[in-house]
Amino acid sequence: MTHKEKHTRITTASGKPVYDYEDSQTAGPRGPVLLQDYFLHEKLAHFNRERIPERVVHAKGSGAYGTFTVTHDITKYTRAKVFSEIGKETRTFLRFSTVGGEKGSADSERDPRGFALKFYTEDGNWDLVGNNTPVFFIKDPKKFPDFIHTQKRDPYTNTKSATMVWDFWSLSPESLHQIMILMSDRGTPLSYRHMHGFGSHTFSFINAENERFYVKFHFKTQQGIKNFTDEEATRMKGIDPDQAQRDLVEAIDRGDFPRWTLKVQIMTMEEAATYKWNPFDVTKTWSQKDFPLIEVGVLELNENPDNYFAHVEQAAFAPAHIVDGISFSPDKMLQGRILGYPDAQRYRLGANYEQIPVNRCPFATNNYQRDGAMRVDGNGGNKPNYFPNSFDDSFADEKYREPAEPLGQHVVADWYDRNGVGENDHYTQPGDLFRLMTPEAQRSTISNIVGAMSGISGPKRTEIINRQLCHFFRADMGLGMAIAQGLGIDISQHAGALQPH
Known part of the structure; x- marks a missing residue:
């Protein structure tokens, strides 16, 4: 047995052994590359397709x-x-x-x-x-694409934008x-x-x-x-x-x-x-x-x-x-x-x-879904691809039925205000959270907020900052005052926000 036979032979994706992995086939030692060098094409074509679309969110x-x-x-x-x-x-x-x-x-x-x-x-x-x-x-999925857009890149500058982020949050x-x-x-x-x-x-x-x-x-x-x-x-x-x-x-x-x-x-x-x-x-x-x-x-x-x-x-x-x-x-x-x-x-x-193995259920699965790109499980073989049918004994199991879930008095489909009466206290829990923090954690949080909001720019800067400050004041007076001071804002502008809510 030769030295090379002790190791795994390199092949093309279809299994053909590869003669030369590093050199392209050419017309003469300095001539042009030949179209028939299929393995060269396979390597380059696969390389161009190695990246799948990254996740829109949670990409890394x-x-x-x-x-x-x-x-x-x-x-x-x-x-x-x-x-x-x-x-x-x-x-x-x-x-x-x-x-x-x-x-x-x-x-x-x-x-x-x-x-x-x-x-x-x-x-x-x-x-x-x-x-x-x-x-x-957010608490309504209709807002999700807009929220994520603010966390990504500004369509004009293609850079992250504190202005977009805080504008959305303040609204x-x-x-x-x-x-x-x-x-x-x-x-x-x-x-x-x-x-x-x-x-x-x-x-x-x-x-x-x-x-x-x-x-x-x-x-x-x-x-x-x-x-x-x-x-x-x-x-x-x-x-x-x-x-x-x-x-x-x-x-x-x-x-x-x-x-x-x-x-x-x-x-x-x-x-x-x-x-x-x-x-x-x-x-x-x-x-x-x-x-x-x-x-x-x-x-x-x-x-x-x-x-x-x-x-x-x-x-x-x-x-x-x-x-x-x-x-x-x-x-x-x-x-x-x-x-x-x-x-x-x-x-x-x-x-x-x-x-895909990481996603595949390791136990038995059974349904009538067929075809599609990259079908690799035998595609149901010669079994029927419809239900009901006269050829297999598959059944929907009644014992897995869930109990009915009452929806309360609001059973009419409508577009309800997500922040309507009874759903609009956005300040008690954030305020409680701040008051539960240690003094050191409070100082760090305030510093981080001031640093993040300092990046707000443009003609709407003052409007966005003032609107967000009102939210902080309503959550906790000390929190709002500390952030306003850090941003160099005159708190007299926010007298309305200092009233009980």
Whole structure:
């Protein structure tokens, strides 16, 4: 056996052995390249197609496989098999991400962080797609494209614009709660390992008796919360823009497996009907005094993907992917994401994106979807591609029917004001959050806000700043005054905002 036969032979994509990998076939040693050098064409053509469309949001991310282990019994709330017994283990894949930046942006940007978790359960894949914050900037999906546009690039300058950001926020008072979190040091986590994760939205649990409960998911980091200061985060952008990615890979490689404790808040249907906040408003939290955290289990990340593109870049998450025992709620933003997220994945990866290994359900799947680009599972073979039919025994299983969900008195379709009466207190929770901060955290948050708002420019600068200051004043008098002072604004202009609301 020769030396070369001991190693793997290089071939074309169709399997033909390659004679020369590095030199093109030419007419003579200095002559032009021949059209018949097919492998040259294959290499260049594939190279031109190596990039798939990057995600519109959450473009830059890191991911790892792991295990979720149940430690406490919650079967009285849900029949989901993933929670069926203490000690049960379920394989998972978790992707972290920044939100607003492009794929090449820095990991330490001031930004929410995505926390998208896929459970490979025997009842199908369950995607819990959230962030490292329990709330969001908006509560109606019709506002989502506009909001994201403000986080991207100005169509004239093609640069990030503080003016766009604060103009939108100042005109969307429901954003204030998330702004307060983002502008604290929680907006610049030290690493993905040192932050919490949240489902953010309100979801449903359904138990064996077909009873519905509303639920919020909290993943509490066992590594402890650690954040950069604004100065440290800015410096890290230049030192290592891939710092969070590197940190996650290296921690898992050395066996320092990061862990999170999953806890849930449970609300009954009756409590939802009378709670002081709209329980389906993603700009609000549920008080943990009213709805204490209930421990469920532990998530551990313990396996780095062997190829970033195959696993992390091609990972596709959608809140539409639920399993028996877990369902949706009237949360408007969640309802919008049920539509938007799978559509984004079909655009990015194709109609058969759930056949990609990282997205594929490892248990049996059965439906009549056929054809489409990159169909790689046999396409149903010679079985019927329609239902009902006389040739197979497939059936829709009635036992998985969910209980009806009452929608209250507002059953007529209409365009309701998202900030109408009873839905327009955008200041109590942000104010409470600020007052719960330590004095040091308050100073840091104020400094970060002043720094961010100082970037507002143009003829509308004063108008935008004054409008946003009114929101801060209504949340907390001291907060508003400190920001106004930092921006050099005469607070007498805001006398109206200082009145009780």
